[in-house]
Amino acid sequence: MTSRVALEAIGVSKRYGSRNVLNEIDLTAERGSVHGLLGPNGAGKTTLLRILLGLVHRDAGSIRLLGRPLESRGGSIAGDVAGIVDAPAFYPYLTGRQNLAALAALDRDGRSSRRCSVDEALEQVGLAEHANDRVAGYSAGMRQRLAVAAVVIRAPRLLLLDEPTSALDPRGMRDIRALARRLADDDTAVVLSSHDMSEVEELCATVTVINGGRVVFSGAVNELRQRAPAAVYLVRTSDDETACLVASTHRGVKVTAVERGLEVSADVAALDAYVIALGCAGIAVRALDRRVRSLESLFLELTRPAADAGTAAAIHDAHHNEASPVLS
């Protein structure tokens, strides 16, 4: 039986001088799913992806891509592994079509049944009209699309994407997400690094969170969701002072008075009960907005600097400077 594991990195470490950029990172991605790679800026996500694509040499650890070991120095990555890392760059004096033709020529042959032509790839990413324009005249978004086309012509079994939607307009973002999902449905393993929690929640079944060059969480998104602290809402009422008193009688509801109302930390059931209780107490709820999503708050907790230890409330305070002491 063929292994479902498309990417297996064990104990990958990388140092730049005296700085430990990656410290014994383990990462596994399975075929037919999108695996999220999360972490704050400087966490080591991009370095890890560069190592997986053979651009940067690892100091320690082993990597297997689609069952084949990746040499630590000078080797080539397999023809069915593709990736976009950093801002896409192409030869500016060549046209979009010429750039893709050059890249296709550099790919190994042998999987012609899966691969699509340069023109098909340009059509798929919406660049057919600009195929004969020099890349020098392309916008950042068009270059990103061209990078996606360069991936599409490779028909990868393992795709590594480093913040692929960062330079795109909403339509471009939607297209990239659809592509990732389509490839995953086609049994491709997709590893996607992102800062966008909603993107990760929408696309990924599993996730690895990196902070300071170490893995701080690895598992299913559902598992992450279960571990997530309660979401934070901004509530405006007709009587904030009494609303704080009402909160003190409700378990699982934490209220903090802020400049523009009350910040309420609670899960959905507790929030519902609290809002009903406010109504019963004659307090009108004038507005209720979610400020921090539950996964986002866990992400912030997992990726806060080591020196910044404390409770979830402390993290919450760190992101909302106007917060006053917890009332209940």
Added chain:
Amino acid sequence: MSITGVRAVVGVECMKLAAQIKTQLVLGLCIVGPFLFAAAIHMQSSLPTDTLFGRAVKESGFAVSLVVLGFAALWVVPVLASVVGGDLFASEDRHNTWKMLLTRSRSRADVFVGKLIVALGFSFVAIALLAVSSIAAGIFIIGPGSLIDLSGIVRPPDEAWRRVTLAWMSILPAAFTFTALAVVLSVVSRSSIVGIGLPVVAGLTMQLVAMVDGPDLIRRLLITSGFEAWHGLLAAPLFYQPLLRGTIVCAAYFVICIAIAYDRLRRRDVAG
């Protein structure tokens, strides 16, 4: 490293070169330049008497080619040899395209060897065009007269063109070494300016060192000594020792430059 991989890289690099105006311009100048020179010689009354075969440029078209060769060896050949080799690697840094190139399932060895072949190939083509163009310009504008060699012996046209062709071929080892120098400087500095400019400066410096009355050993260890070895092919009796010595010196420089360049590229982390 695989032959198919190297072939793929060569194909892509050739396509990239063909699309660049710089390449077309340089090759165009290699063709047109000798014709302009021969035409200028033909029209003016004075002769370039301070150069080898300068006195004979109005008598034999082959002398025109040898004057072009002598002049080109000073600085044109280092430029031709480094204009592509000094840019082929550094341009990937300039355009930030290493990450795209190295994630296409060709090994770094494939990429290095492919680019090196293209750099050497371009140097060969440029010098070959210059040689053919200078011989053709001499024959068409001045005429295919007999050539008086450095020993004063008259060489008929059928022998003269063979010797002139060999003279042009004799500078190839030195030219390829300048290409290797350009490659290593390009890989190490990641700058096209350094990759192209420094070999030219090095070539001029070596010519100056060769002119001053220094130790003979130093002169023999210069890459540019290979640019003068053709004198032995136009004398009687023929002497090949400078050619052999120059080729060995160039080969040593070539191997060292290429080894350093490959090692640097293989070890390099492509980040940012």
